[in-house]
Amino acid sequence: MAKEKKAPKPKAQTPKGFRDYFGTEVTERAEMLAQIAGVYHRYGFDALESSAVETVEALGKFLPDVDRPNEGVFAWQEDEDGDKGDWLALRYDLTAPLARVYAQHRNDLPLPYRRYAMGPVWRNEKPGPGRYRQFYQCDADTVGSGSVAADAEICAMLADTLEVVGIPRGDYIVRVNNRKVLNGVLESMGLNDDAQRDAVLRTIDKFDKVGEGGVRELLGKGRLDASGAYIDGVGLNDAQAEPVIAFLTSKGETAAQTIENLKAAVGDSAIGAEGVAELEQIADLLAAGGYGPDRIVIDPSVVRGLGYYTGPVFEAELTFEILDEKGRKRQFGSVAGGGRYDDLVKRFTGQPVPATGVSIGVDRLLAALREKGRIGSQSTGPVVVTVMDRDRMGDYQAMVAELRSAGIRAEVYLGNPKNFGNQLKYADKRNSPVAVIEGGDEKANGVVQIKDLILGAKIAESASLEEWQDRPNQFEVPRDQLVSKVREILESYS
């Protein structure tokens, strides 16, 4: 007899590079987003939430990973009554959508328009350890202001925000650079080929990792990296590479010294001189605001991968060390970045609209706080009212209703109540502080049993029972004292 062929079962798996977040992972992120929104709001920024889906046309092509499939975005074509329509895509950041929003609604928005936005973004990239294709960003941008005061303010706000979410001063640094300075250096090198310029920018971005020697190799013939792979170089000769090195090593003891070094590095490039002047103004404004080099520094090695930046660029780095997956010490690294992008709105309107902003990688920041043990403790579960008699579910529901009305998190056990041990195991798995028991005898006598599970766990763990044996961990109280006794136990641990 032929067996009937069944449809195969679907695989219960997130798509590659995606993941699920449980319990405190979700609530701690929500809390951090609210904290950040609080700072942004105090600085005068208004909330904006644009849709996750944009036309590919509106998003444009600004991702650094040009080699990736679909150029880094998740995209599909609209299907309208059988006809093919627009190409749509998931946003890859919150900045490109802001440019579209501003262009679309500019007649109704104030000028300058200061907005903040938070939410997931998606990148169609090769996933790796700790590298996901959906992650949260939390951005603030000022559209319509060409003043470097706007850039300086964003840097100051970024420093304030990091401290508000729990990164103390000294554990982070905001580094500021200017694309115009970079462009000035490239100009003074006579590099006009876009591909070669991009290759040089990518190399500069690796300065932190590979150091001066590594950059020299990468600008020249190439380099054997730590994994043994050979990385092709840009192909410049030593003389050509020299201005890049001068630029990268221009960071002085003070902002003023760095500025002086940069003036030399850009030579007689007009755009370079403009960039240095802007950095000087930013440094002055920050100094006036009391943001010293313990929080914000001018640092020529900052590049930022995105192609749309046109002026000041900045990033925030956490400076404490963590152990990587192989147990080696390394700096935690970048958690936020941004810069000025004066041409993004112009794409739509034809008119120049200056803009600047910052994006905080909320998931990276949460990982940092977890790494430091500042968040991530297990949350307390609900009080569990056990079910001794499944016909009296109404009685048990009344108990949890009373507890909840008193503001106490509580639930009835809703699994199969036959095995009482399973009910206590469940309470344990939920990290419940208290279990409530009302069997037939208790019901007849008008009492309930209240089990202190935190104390119970301590007794179970304790080698010497003596120290606990005077303290009971189960109490019989009149039914009408249920709420007050539970509250008493909860308060004894708070």
Next chain:
Amino acid sequence: MAKEKKAPKPKAQTPKGFRDYFGTEVTERAEMLAQIAGVYHRYGFDALESSAVETVEALGKFLPDVDRPNEGVFAWQEDEDGDKGDWLALRYDLTAPLARVYAQHRNDLPLPYRRYAMGPVWRNEKPGPGRYRQFYQCDADTVGSGSVAADAEICAMLADTLEVVGIPRGDYIVRVNNRKVLNGVLESMGLNDDAQRDAVLRTIDKFDKVGEGGVRELLGKGRLDASGAYIDGVGLNDAQAEPVIAFLTSKGETAAQTIENLKAAVGDSAIGAEGVAELEQIADLLAAGGYGPDRIVIDPSVVRGLGYYTGPVFEAELTFEILDEKGRKRQFGSVAGGGRYDDLVKRFTGQPVPATGVSIGVDRLLAALREKGRIGSQSTGPVVVTVMDRDRMGDYQAMVAELRSAGIRAEVYLGNPKNFGNQLKYADKRNSPVAVIEGGDEKANGVVQIKDLILGAKIAESASLEEWQDRPNQFEVPRDQLVSKVREILESYS
């Protein structure tokens, strides 16, 4: 001479059926989500955030709009190094992903698993007025409990939640039905063809709109609807249609009466009798918990479109009237729905895992509160420090820094400061309560000018100036009294 052809400018537009949310639209939603999460948490539910993207295989096909392109979801195929990979899609609800999550992580999760989730979902549907292709849901589900106590609890929690977010008792009703009762009716009719059953279910769903007569027509030959379009009927004869009508009109004065009528309507169908018994238990549990028919009722006309429900189904409806786009009165309608879906996890594991839950349509609920004038007032903008002298930006930044440190929302005007009138227009557009002015004279004298813009607006609006003329709306105060004077003005309006 041939002109150089430029690339066309991208259109600054959201894709069809998507929209942007500004300011209080965003913050009011965030506040509502936090309120709902608070209730869910108090009931013992834990947070879960799954990814927006799932494999099409994991999502399954449960959307009611089977005629729509891509069967209602936004989907695309993975492109892995040139090879075609998995089909991925944006989640269309939060329930299908929960089934996948539970199946994937079941060894680590408590049983029963109670979770809440909130976030956008996407439907590839034809957009219409007020109907968007991205909207928020806020769900709570209990996985692993077959007890109708779980269903009853969800209904009670739904009622509590609506009151917490600002819908008073009397303005909403939670209606409960059971798919098994429906199936019993269909069984007693001898309807076994799936397509015909689905057609009957869809017709029952229209009972609220078209009434008994309309349902009779739609079950039979068809019906000319209000727009003049002819809707094909299911093709049943009058005798066949009768059990459906008996079922739909079975709602009695009391739950007990409705239950009696339903017992008659399901005839000798075993599944129907089981469904009626479950409804009876739910009614008893809710009555024991004090949830009377002013909040929750048994109502046979509830169907719920999604195909995965297997037992109790429920929905919450707002009962007050609003004016529709044509100025006609109508009930606001459904804002939440849910039910039991015992087979969703089984799709993955092969083992039955009972589950039940509710989904609140947060955007509809927000629209309802706005309609009633309970939210949606304009938010107060920041204090605006104007720029009289662009070389003293550091001074102005210092002022906002002081104000922010005192917890006052404040910003420096970052537009072109040349035209002072534009600065005040900007403050007006931002709904700013106060503007601060420090020109050269003020600086020299160590004072600042503080403009009360709320009073200013009142004076401008007032027909009789006399009533205001005694009260100045601009104050000169010493620079070091900036914060205290601004606070005094803000407090006079709070």
